[in-house]
Amino acid sequence: MIQKLGFGNKVGVDWALMEFLGRFAFAEWLEGLGRITMLARDAFVSFCRLKVSWKDLLYQIYFIGIKSQSVVLVTGAFTGMVLAAQTDFQFHKVKMDTATLAVVSVSMCSELGPVLTALMVAGRVGAAIAAELGTMRVTEQIDALRTLATHPVDYLVVPRVVASNIALPLLTVESMCIGIGASYVVGVYLLGIEPAYAWWNMLKYSGDADVMIGLIKSMVYGGIISLIGCYKGLTCSVGAQGVGRATTEAVVYASITILITNFFLTMTLEQVCVILGL
Amino acid sequence: MIEVRGLTKSFGSQKILDQVSFQIDHGESVVIIGRSGGGKSVLLKHLIGLLQPDAGEVIIDGENIVAMNERHLLRVRRKFGMVFQGAALFDSMTVAENVAFGLRRHEHLTEGETAKRVAKTLELVDLPGIEHKNPAELSGGMRKRVGLARAIIYEPQIVLYDEPTTGLDPIVSDSIDKLIMRVRDHLQATSVVVTHDMRSARRVGNHVMMLHDRRIYANCTPEALFTSPDPVIRQFVDGVADPEGIQF
Numbered sequence: 001m002i003q004k005l006g007f008g009n010k011v012g013v014d015w016a017l018m019e020f021l022g023r024f025a026f027a028e029w030l031e032g033l034g035r036i037t038m039l040a041r042d043a044f045v046s047f048c049r050l051k052v053s054w055k056d057l058l059y060q061i062y063f064i065g066i067k068s069q070s071v072v073l074v075t076g077a078f079t080g081m082v083l084a085a086q087t088d089f090q091f092h093k094v095k096m097d098t099a100t101l102a103v104v105s106v107s108m109c110s111e112l113g114p115v116l117t118a119l120m121v122a123g124r125v126g127a128a129i130a131a132e133l134g135t136m137r138v139t140e141q142i143d144a145l146r147t148l149a150t151h152p153v154d155y156l157v158v159p160r161v162v163a164s165n166i167a168l169p170l171l172t173v174e175s176m177c178i179g180i181g182a183s184y185v186v187g188v189y190l191l192g193i194e195p196a197y198a199w200w201n202m203l204k205y206s207g208d209a210d211v212m213i214g215l216i217k218s219m220v221y222g223g224i225i226s227l228i229g230c231y232k233g234l235t236c237s238v239g240a241q242g243v244g245r246a247t248t249e250a251v252v253y254a255s256i257t258i259l260i261t262n263f264f265l266t267m268t269l270e271q272v273c274v275i276l277g278l
Numbered sequence: 279m280i281e282v283r284g285l286t287k288s289f290g291s292q293k294i295l296d297q298v299s300f301q302i303d304h305g306e307s308v309v310i311i312g313r314s315g316g317g318k319s320v321l322l323k324h325l326i327g328l329l330q331p332d333a334g335e336v337i338i339d340g341e342n343i344v345a346m347n348e349r350h351l352l353r354v355r356r357k358f359g360m361v362f363q364g365a366a367l368f369d370s371m372t373v374a375e376n377v378a379f380g381l382r383r384h385e386h387l388t389e390g391e392t393a394k395r396v397a398k399t400l401e402l403v404d405l406p407g408i409e410h411k412n413p414a415e416l417s418g419g420m421r422k423r424v425g426l427a428r429a430i431i432y433e434p435q436i437v438l439y440d441e442p443t444t445g446l447d448p449i450v451s452d453s454i455d456k457l458i459m460r461v462r463d464h465l466q467a468t469s470v471v472v473t474h475d476m477r478s479a480r481r482v483g484n485h486v487m488m489l490h491d492r493r494i495y496a497n498c499t500p501e502a503l504f505t506s507p508d509p510v511i512r513q514f515v516d517g518v519a520d521p522e523g524i525q526f
Contacts (some may be wrong), residue, residue, distance in 0.1 A: 136368075143328050144366035147438075148380045148428070149355040151348060 036231050040223070042153045043161050050055045051154040052162060060159045062126050064226075065167030071120050072171045073178050079112055080104060080179030084186045088193065098197035102205035104183040110217075113176040114168075115262050118221035120169060122254040126229040126278035128161055131249035133233025134243040142234065152234065161226045168222030171217045176214060209278035211271045220265065221258050279304055280325060280436065281469065285334035287320055294320050296492040298334070302485075304435070307462050307469040309500075311476070311514070316489050318472040319363070325470065326358050326438060327351045338436075355492050356384065359429030359467075360438040364389040365421035373400070373424050374409035381431045386419030399427045402464065403457055419450035425459065430461055437461060439471040443478050451478065458482045476515060480504065488514065 046052070088100045132157060136142050142152050180202075187193040229250045236246030280302040287295040294317040302308050312318050323329045327343045335342050359380075367376050377396045379389055381387060387395070393409075400406055403423040413421060422442060429437060439458060443451035455478050462469050462482075471482055479486055479500065481513055486503045488496040488511060496503060496511055504515055512518075 139369075140362050140364060140366040141368055143323075144360070144362060144368070145327055146328060146348075146351075147355060147358060147360040148383065149352045150379075150383050151352060187456075 021061075026169055032231075035235070036227055039153070039157065039231055039234075040161075043227070044158045046151070046154045046158045047162060049149070052158045053155065056155070056159040057162055060163030061167055064121070064160075064163050065130075065170060066122055068121050068167070068171055069174065071124060072117050072175050075116050075120050076108070076113065076175030076179040077182040079116055079175075080181070080183035081186045083107060083112065083179075084183035085191065088187060088191045097191070097193050099201050099205075100187050100191075100193055101180070101183060101198040101202040104187075105180050105202045105206040106210050108176050108179040108183075108205060110213045111142055111262070111266070112174045113179060114217040114221060115213045115258065117172045117175045117218065118168065118225065118258045119255055121164075121171065121221075122225045122258065123251055125164070126225045126250045126254045127247045129226060129229030130233040130236070131243060131247045133230060134236035134246040137234060137236055138238050138243060156234075157226075157230045160230055161223060164222035164226035165219050166222075168218040168225075172218035174216055176211070207278065209273045210278075213266075213273070216269060217262065217265050220261060224257050224261065225254045228257065279339060280470070281335075281337040282321075283335040283337070285321070285324060286332050286376060287317070287324065287329065288332055295324075295331070295494055297502060298489075298494055300490075300494055300497060301472060302468060302470065304468055305466055306485055307471070307483050308487060309473060309479040310330075310487050310489060311473045311474055311479050312489030314474065315513070318474075318489055321489065322438055322440055322470065322472045325436075326355060326360060328341075336353065337515065341398040354378070354431075357435045358438060359432070359434035359436070361422065361425045361429050361440065361442055363444060365413075365418075365425035365470045367421055367424055367428070369413050372409065373405075373411050373413065373416070376390060376413065376424060377409075377427045377431055379428060385432065396427075398426075399431045399451065402430075403427045404453070419446050422446070422454060426454075426457060426461065430465060430467075433465055436468045436470070437465070439469065439473075441473055441500070442471065443475045451475065454478075455481050476517070490514075 032243055083104050084100055087103045088097055091097055091100055091103075133142070136145075136156075142156075145155060184195075184198070187198055188195045232246040232250040232253070236242045282301070283299050285295050285298040286293070298321065310318050310466055315523060320329060324331055325338075327336070327346070331344060334344070336344055338357065341354060343351060346354065351522050353484060367373075368379065371379070374393070374396050377399055378392050381392055381395060396409060397406070401407065403426050405420060405427070406425050408416075410419070413424070416424065426442075440452050442458065445464075446454065458471065459482055461467070469482070472476070473479055483500055486496070486498060486500050488503065490496075490510055496506070496508070498506075503511060506512065506515075
């Protein structure tokens with residue numbers, strides 16, 4: 001391949017190799033993105049045709065929502081606590097202690113609540129989805145589904161995507177509440193912030209828009225986690241190594257996608273809020 | 279009726295099937311034999327649309343399934359039942375849930391009627407009363423029988439078997455062969471059995487196709503195959519290794 005590209009010297013060979021690998025990686029990334037988009041379209045069409053099994057949907061809501069609560073609550077509580085402490089340490093220097101909870105509240109609602117919840121769920125649920133579907137693929141259970149005239153998207157993907165889109169906003173609300181509650185406890189009882197002012201400032205600077213931004217983000221992240229998990233599971237290569245790789249990639253790709261998407265969502269939703277005057 | 283025309287399939291640079299053509303009439307019991315890795319299972323998976331060929335047509339009752347998308351294929355697949363080499367049971371479900379899967383998805387029966395059909399089908403495969411067991415608790419032979427029960431519960435017109443006796447002892451293999459014949463007679467269904475078990479091939483097929491060198495090398499009755507003087511067929515039937523191919 002390198003010879004075909006016509007590079008003779010060492011530097012040329014390196015560049016050619018890097019260019020080739022770069023193009024290959026980009027093409028592979030683009031192909032994956034296209035396939036996930038098609039999977040999302042198939043899932044949407046299947047959902048609109050009411051092909052979803054309600055029993056499976058309820059089980060997935062239980063698995064993704066109920067079973068993720070402990071990890072989300074612990075993450076939310078300690079994030080709120082450390083954010084309150086760190087903010088107060090800095091604000092204390094400029095005598096702005098009573099603004100601490102306002103910062104925590106806005107951060108928990110629009111950024112940390114949805115993002116940290118999504119990252120924790122990506123680690124727990126994204127990995128589980130990829131491992132389960134990957135194992136089904138390598139043991140021919142997905143082929144068995146197809147021979148039983150059942151579309152894998154209807155039976156496996158739709159319940160997981162819909163359940164994620166329902167569970168993630170609810171988990172995010174829990175994370176926001178526990179984070180703000182924990183920060184109040186740390187701020188008022190540990191750091192000695194005046195509770196009335198702290199509470200008043202929090203209500204003054206946090207709005208419905210912050211909560212709405214958080215909820216919209218969490219729905220998007222729910223879709224990202226489940227779609228990437230399903231895609232990696234359904235396309236994993238054969239063998240135990242293939243399932244392991246699919247599981248790892250599902251968590252890594254979902255986490256990176258969430259972090260990148262978060263930036264663009266923040267910028268877009270803030271602009272939307274400004275335009276709508278929220 | 280199943281008709282395959284000019285089927286060609288490659289994985290990467292390796293050609294597995296090359297211009298394979300044949301026809302299977304309704305109610306026939308056809309055995310596909312050939313060496314391991316010779317493309318038998320690949321051919322079987324093309325018949326139900328699990329794999330897409332590089333070229334050629336697979337026509338099921340007059341419909342070319344190669345041109346169909348996955349959703350349209352679901353309608354054609356209701357005519358099929360398939361038994362997998364490793365049984366491919368859904369390990370998160372009990373035996374009863376596995377067997378009832380096709381019924382629950384496509385036929386609107388009450389729970390009582392479904393349970394009756396499951397019990398009747400499990401009896402047909404000589405496994406009565408194991409509805410509540412998990413697949414992990416079953417032996418290899420039992421798993422294949424449950425896989426067979428799952429494939430035939432909705433009485434398909436065509437039953438595909440992917441190496442149904444591989445990895446089983448001769449006694450269990452014999453019972454699986456008898457089950458295949460029982461199902462064939464009970465459902466009056468077309469059977470396509472992929473195997474390299476020559477005893478099984480002789481018993482369950484009224485037609486044998488031998489896949490060799492990526493093509494259908496022989497297409498005849500079991501008697502004609504077993505008495506054939508052709509060296510390639512003889513080598514396979516007698517199970518003689520090529521001396522030049524053995525290296526220590």
